[in-house]
Amino acid sequence: MNQGHKHIYDLCKDHMHAYVLAELENGDKIDGIITGLDNEYVYFAVPVNGEQDMESHSMDESRIFGYPGFGYGPGFGYGGFYGGFPPRRFRRVILPLAALSALTLLPWY
Structure with a gap:
């Protein structure tokens, strides 16, 4: 696992079950709750x-x-x-960790 990949993995692990804004390498942004994580993918519950x-x-x-x-x-x-x-109220979205460039914690309100 390279250093950038490890950094994003650690961010996702630290924010498990939190409402976050994930920014992808292509500039897209997805807000949702991190529900799972493995070495390759991060799993989100995204509001519908x-x-x-x-x-x-x-x-x-x-x-x-x-x-x-x-x-x-x-x-x-x-x-x-x-x-x-x-x-x-939510749909499942699975993203490759390699596609994430940033993760921001969002308030619930």
Whole structure:
């Protein structure tokens, strides 16, 4: 492992489970929570835009639990969410450590 690669690895390790801004070699920036790390990759949970999430979770009859009229129909499924599942808030992103150029700790608020 070269010195630059080791430095980024150590930064990711020190900020495990923290909300960070990762800057890539090509200039792209990704904000998310570091959820995992190995010698080659860093794993992020990246917040999902609410509008994209609603499109990806359109109404599907196979996801409705219970029977209408008994308090478990559409809108009353598990957890009270339409269709029975809560909306997805994060997506998984896997990046090669070699692609990272900087890591910045971000506040949660």
